[in-house]
Amino acid sequence: MRKVYLVLAWALVVEVVIQAGAIALGMGALSHHVSEGGVVDKASLEDRELSWVGEIGFPIHFINGGLVVPLLALALLVVSFFAHVEKGRRVAAVVFVLVFVQSTLGYSITDSPYVGAIHGANALLVFGASLYAARLARVSASAVVAAKAYEDARS
Amino acid sequence: MPGAELRERTEPVGTQVAVPRISLPRKVIASVGAVCLATLIGWVWAASRLPPSWSVMEMGTVELGGHSRGHEGGAAAGRVGGTSVADLTADPTRPADVALTLVARQQRINVPGGVDVDGYTLNGTSPGPTLRARQGQLVQVSLVNESVADGTTVHWHGLDVPASQDGVAGVTQDAVPAGGEHTYRFVAEQAGTYWYHSHQVSHEQVRRGLYGAIVIEPATADEGTARGGPVTRDVIALVHQLSGQPTLNGRVADEHVVADPGEAVRIRVVNTDDALMAVWAGGPFTLAAVDGTTLTGAAEVAGQRVDVTAGARADIVVHAPADGSSVRVHLGGSRSIVVGAAAAAPAVRQPAQVLDLLTYGTATPLGFDAGAADRRFDYVIARRPGLVDGRPGLYWTVNGRLYPDVPMFHVSEGDVVRFRIANESSESHPMHLHGHHVLVLSRDRVPSTGARWWVDSLEVAPGEEFEVALVADNPGIWMDHCHNLPHATEGLVAHLSYDGVTSPYLLGGHAGNRPE
Numbered sequence A: 001m002r003k004v005y006l007v008l009a010w011a012l013v014v015e016v017v018i019q020a021g022a023i024a025l026g027m028g029a030l031s032h033h034v035s036e037g038g039v040v041d042k043a044s045l046e047d048r049e050l051s052w053v054g055e056i057g058f059p060i061h062f063i064n065g066g067l068v069v070p071l072l073a074l075a076l077l078v079v080s081f082f083a084h085v086e087k088g089r090r091v092a093a094v095v096f097v098l099v100f101v102q103s104t105l106g107y108s109i110t111d112s113p114y115v116g117a118i119h120g121a122n123a124l125l126v127f128g129a130s131l132y133a134a135r136l137a138r139v140s141a142s143a144v145v146a147a148k149a150y151e152d153a154r155s
Numbered sequence B: 001m002p003g004a005e006l007r008e009r010t011e012p013v014g015t016q017v018a019v020p021r022i023s024l025p026r027k028v029i030a031s032v033g034a035v036c037l038a039t040l041i042g043w044v045w046a047a048s049r050l051p052p053s054w055s056v057m058e059m060g061t062v063e064l065g066g067h068s069r070g071h072e073g074g075a076a077a078g079r080v081g082g083t084s085v086a087d088l089t090a091d092p093t094r095p096a097d098v099a100l101t102l103v104a105r106q107q108r109i110n111v112p113g114g115v116d117v118d119g120y121t122l123n124g125t126s127p128g129p130t131l132r133a134r135q136g137q138l139v140q141v142s143l144v145n146e147s148v149a150d151g152t153t154v155h156w157h158g159l160d161v162p163a164s165q166d167g168v169a170g171v172t173q174d175a176v177p178a179g180g181e182h183t184y185r186f187v188a189e190q191a192g193t194y195w196y197h198s199h200q201v202s203h204e205q206v207r208r209g210l211y212g213a214i215v216i217e218p219a220t221a222d223e224g225t226a227r228g229g230p231v232t233r234d235v236i237a238l239v240h241q242l243s244g245q246p247t248l249n250g251r252v253a254d255e256h257v258v259a260d261p262g263e264a265v266r267i268r269v270v271n272t273d274d275a276l277m278a279v280w281a282g283g284p285f286t287l288a289a290v291d292g293t294t295l296t297g298a299a300e301v302a303g304q305r306v307d308v309t310a311g312a313r314a315d316i317v318v319h320a321p322a323d324g325s326s327v328r329v330h331l332g333g334s335r336s337i338v339v340g341a342a343a344a345a346p347a348v349r350q351p352a353q354v355l356d357l358l359t360y361g362t363a364t365p366l367g368f369d370a371g372a373a374d375r376r377f378d379y380v381i382a383r384r385p386g387l388v389d390g391r392p393g394l395y396w397t398v399n400g401r402l403y404p405d406v407p408m409f410h411v412s413e414g415d416v417v418r419f420r421i422a423n424e425s426s427e428s429h430p431m432h433l434h435g436h437h438v439l440v441l442s443r444d445r446v447p448s449t450g451a452r453w454w455v456d457s458l459e460v461a462p463g464e465e466f467e468v469a470l471v472a473d474n475p476g477i478w479m480d481h482c483h484n485l486p487h488a489t490e491g492l493v494a495h496l497s498y499d500g501v502t503s504p505y506l507l508g509g510h511a512g513n514r515p516e
Helices: A002-035 A042-046 A057-080 A088-108 A115-154 B002-016 B024-048 B485-489
Strands: B061-063 B098-109 B117-122 B131-134 B138-145 B155-157 B181-187 B192-197 B211-217 B229-242 B245-248 B255-257 B264-271 B277-281 B285-290 B306-308 B313-319 B326-331 B335-340 B375-388 B391-398 B407-411 B416-423 B429-433 B438-443 B457-460 B465-471 B477-482 B493-498
Touching (some): A002 A057, A002 A088, A002 A115, A057 A088, A088 A115, B024 B375, B098 B131, B131 B138, B192 B264, B192 B313, B211 B229, B211 B264, B229 B255, B229 B335, B245 B335, B264 B277, B277 B313, B306 B313, B313 B326, B375 B407, B407 B416, B416 B457, B457 B465
Parallel strands (some): B061 B407, B131 B211, B229 B264, B255 B335, B375 B416, B407 B493
Antiparallel strands (some): B098 B117, B155 B192, B192 B211, B229 B245, B277 B306, B277 B326, B326 B335, B375 B391, B416 B465, B429 B457, B438 B465
């Protein structure tokens, strides 16, 4: 279970990197599309077909952020109860809360664009907390290895 | 001693960390918990599964709108007894005044000015031919499905036709299979701008080309007036996103309407897309009609834009400039029509201010008392994660419930019916009721004081609440859904049913009816 915890924590770290990359790709592609004379309006946004280069960045960001990342955070929280990771539960709970806040902020951006600034900053907190969770699991892992070595030596 | 050395080195670690061991009781609890959770998930999943076919009559929650009548027949009676929706037809003995054949094909669409795409056509083109009739004429349309594999239908969007002619697969007819034919007959009772489109797998078939315009001229020869003069030119503007290409009347190009200086031109704007479209112009214009209904006392608009709901129509009257130049009318972000003698006209910035139809025009007497409603319903839209037909997703809810557990609003013929439509979700919804026009009474409790604002498609923005009223004068089973068509596939659909009316058709079933 500790290994699962470790993998989930690293997956969350990687997901934040993917999220940052995807939205930057989308925004870059959007400016490119507009600078080439393309137009974006509500009809083109609602058209679920991808029609310009790099537009894929947006659906990646939405699907990852709306579904994959929250599920990973939930899984980490559940696994933390079975994985013997020191402070693992507490950190997993923090990650989960941060991810919940992050999704809520994401869904609120259209209504209140300034929320976007917090959304970006909070992403760094998700990244940091997940990285910390991964380190905790590794520290616990090395402690276990050492403890096992000790037991072996005693017997 | 080597052992003592090792002990000295490793003891601090050994004392801090216990070797992980999960105790037996904990294992048992975890296993029982996991089995219970799996059973619960399995049960919820199985409960959300839809049968291979089901009747719209047995679907959802019966809502009586505070009325005791309604249990007899209708929704409670299921598919037997009462009047079948199939029997609600136009006079079968009356000969047709206007006849049209529409041949539906699944093929590559020629897109002038753009890239050809795979889609659907009617009589070889997308959009299909414009259906033109005069008010009061009986229209007969033969639909021939030559090759649309999923089957197809035609829905007359905005025309309050008899229920059997509404073209909704699985509710008012079976989808017409490839190789099949179906005849629609109805009297064009309402003058104005309308459109037709497929209502079988509509989120796919409409998007990929199965649509066209309808123009019903008034019964009298009156062509409409503006600034006291007649409107002498009349053009259609079907705006549609086709595989990412913004099209106007099927072409990826703007249009030029040659008009003499001072001449009045009516542009019949049809928003065939899934999203709100802004319309604005480089000069003053008049919003003459919305969803086919003339707005009385409509004044010229300047410095404002008109927001046209998805599925809705707006008749814009614009005058060619008197100095011989032209004026540009913008239809959404991408397309425009230039009106006047000159082929070019400057593009203008989109005005920030939206023309508010609550106060536009002048009020006229109403033929019914909207305050004394026989039925009052709520149509509250929200969104939550859930399972529909075994598939997890983020689904729309109507009054807190997921598809297919959505309301069946029950009315009797002659009722005055009020709806409170509230959008508690974070996306806007263009709500479309079939078979009726609804009168907007208020928005966010601010009453309508302008021209009578009758709509068949109403944009409800996040957080907004509308009060609308209708007179139940067209018996049938009517869809009441979001015209952002993918939203309908995600559960944003309910029905209005009349006392004693039943539907013999099935969703799913042998015809593969999938109206959304």
